[in-house]
Amino acid sequence: MKYMLLITSDAASEAGVPPSRELIAAMGGYNDELIKAGVFLGAEGLRASSSGARVAFHGDEHEIIDGPFTETKELIAGFWIIQASSKEEAVAWAERVPIGSGTIEVRRVVDPSDFDRDDEHVQREVAWRTENEPGFAS
Amino acid sequence: MNTATTHRAIEAVWRIESARLIATLARMVRDVGLAEELAQDALVAALEQWPESGVPRNAGAWLTAIAKRRAIDNWRRQENLQKKYAMLAHDLEQAPDEPDPDAAIDDDLLRLIFISCHPVLAKPARVAMTLRLLCGLSTDEIARAFLVPTATIAQRIVRAKRTLSAANVPFEVPSRSEFPERLGSVLEAVYLVFNEGYSATTGDDWMRPALCQEALRLGRILAELVPKESEVHGLVALMELQASRIGARTTAVGLPILLLDQDRARWDHLQIQRGLAALSRSTSLGALGPYALQAAIAACHASARIPDETDWGQIAALYEALSQLAPSPVVELNRAVAVSMAFGPAAGLDIVDELVAGGTLANYHLLPSVRGDFLAKLGRHAEARVEFERAASLTRNARERTLLLERAVELG
Structure with a gap:
């Protein structure tokens, strides 16, 4: 099973302040721990929301809202994807993220087998992906 | 937290910590069986105390401290105390405090991997020890994964520990001369675990497919511990x-x-990309071994956007290389299929006919099945029908039998 660990923004990351050397070292150590345990599948950090945008849909209309966004505590600042055999194991890894304050959200990644493959819409999506998916074969 | 939640949290900590814990203890007590028992004692202590106290922030260190205390108690109880102390004192002199404790644990873990997959152990014992000591699975979970009674696995593990103890296998990374064979034994055990999971079908207990994930995790751990070994990647x-x-x-x-x-x-x-990255690491480290060659074949399929884009010529060449490194009739049969896809059924049939003449796969249903397919494509329908009927009589899978008989009937 794959789990995503999502880390929320704080005022500093939203202000675009680069992380301290200590934090970078601690995060590097944490990533090493994940790699050595054979559970690390991927991770990315996100820039401050000021460099991003949102597309909001209202029926037939949509609008584009440029960042920054104000609700700092609900913004995502980065994520890891790990392999874990249970939610508890993913939580145990989340507990080890070296941060003093903030939140790590643990979410299970949807598995291909979660879909009903006979569903017409799923089949159509699959057909489209087969035709169009870039990087389908690396 | 209620008790059930805490128990699940403890199991999770155990899955993360147990291999390193056992590895550290095994270096201290020089006995893998005893190390595992001490680690289990620490787990029992956690199950007793953590529902009350909560899971400690550094759970791994907590477990290690408890287990070490048990180890010391255990020595005190032993009759040959003096001898043991003398031995330990000697060892401590030989190995002064490691400057880097993380590196020391890595070494211990590698030693534990080598000992769990030691060639003195039969393959099923290696697999059971691997899952128990390196993956932190319970005897019950291993039994479920292998569809055998728990007692069978429990006994297998007890015997394996006894065998290691009787053979006086040192807790060491093998010497350079032994290394290739010993590493081969480790890789074989990991791949056996993987295949056990891969052969599971829907409806099997979820523990079976989980074996694939366990094997992958172990493989990635190993790739970090011995990063220069091409075949690990x-x-x-x-x-x-x-x-x-x-x-x-x-x-x-x-x-x-x-x-x-x-x-x-x-x-x-995402997984394909990781596989291709691991394959390129393997390739960069030297000539491809049997695992890397099989990976290269899998990569040909993974890299084809649609089946028609499959590079069968390349696959046939890789099977050729594989059959030279690790000759086997099954590899030859696969090569025949690849050759037929690349160069036509007649070329494939030549290889299959040699296999038939060799007689090694006489009772393997896929041989007549593949031969029947080539013959049918060549328009030799009567011969093809005989082969499909023969394949149907050999397979133990009812559904496959039906399909083969259908093909035979279609040929008139």
Whole structure:
């Protein structure tokens, strides 16, 4: 099973302040721990929301809202994807993220087998992906 | 937290910590069986205390401290105390405090991996020890995964520990001269675990498919511990690439879907990328070994956007290389299929006819099945029908038998 660990923004990351050397070292150590345990599948950090945008849909209309966004505590600042055999194991890894304050959200990644493959819409999506998916074969 | 929640949290900590804990203890007490018992004692202590106290922030260190205390108590109880102390004192002199404790644990873990997969152990024992000591699975979970009674696995582990103890296997990374064989034994055990999971079908206990994930995790751990070994990366690549197809290889009701009929959009492309990356690491470290060659074959399929784009010529060449390194009639049969796809059924038939003449796969249903397919494509229908009927009489799978008989009937 794959789990995503999502880390929320704080005022500093939203202000675009680069992380301290200590934090970078601690995060590097944490990533090493994940790699050595054979559970690390991927991770990315996100820039401050000021460099991003949102597309909001209202029926037939949509609008584009440029960042920054104000609700700092609900913004995502980065994520890891790990392999874990249970939610508890993913939580145990989340507990080890070296941060003093903030939140790590643990979410299970949807598995291909979660879909009903006979569903017409799923089949159509699959057909489209087969035709169009870039990087389908690396 | 209620007790059940805490127990699940403890199990999770155990899965993360147990291999390193056992490895550290094994270096201290020089006995893998005893190390595992001490680690289990620490787990029992956690199960008793943590529901009250909560899971400590540094759970791994807590478990290690408890187990070490038990180890010391254990020595005190032993009669040959003096001898043991003398031995330990000697060892401590030989190995002064490690400057880097993390590196020391890595070494211990590597030693534990080598000892769990030691060639003195029979293959099923190696597999059971691997899952128990390195993956932190309980005896019950291993039994469920292998569809055998718990007592069978428990006994297998007890015997394995006894065998290691009787053989006086040192807790060491093997010497350079032994290294290739010993590493081969480790890789074999990991791949056996993987295949046990990969052969599971829908409806099997969820523990069976979970074995693929366990094997992958172990392979990745090993790739970090011995990063210069080409075949370790080759095996990781092979497992990643095969596992990338898990979501596509059965129908909703669990019937197998052949590789070329699989819906490639359902393959796990993140996993394919990791597999290809591991394969390129393997390639950069030297000539391809048997695992890397099999991974390279899997990579040919993974890299084809649609089945028609498959590079069968390359696959045939890789099977050729594989059959030279690790000759086997099954590899030859696969080569025949690749050759027929690349160069036509007549070329494939030549290889299959040699296999038939060799007589080694006489009772293997896929031999007449493949031969029948080539003959049918060549328009030799009467001969093809005989082969499909023969294949149907050899297979033990009812559904496969039906399919083969259908093909025979179609040929009139």
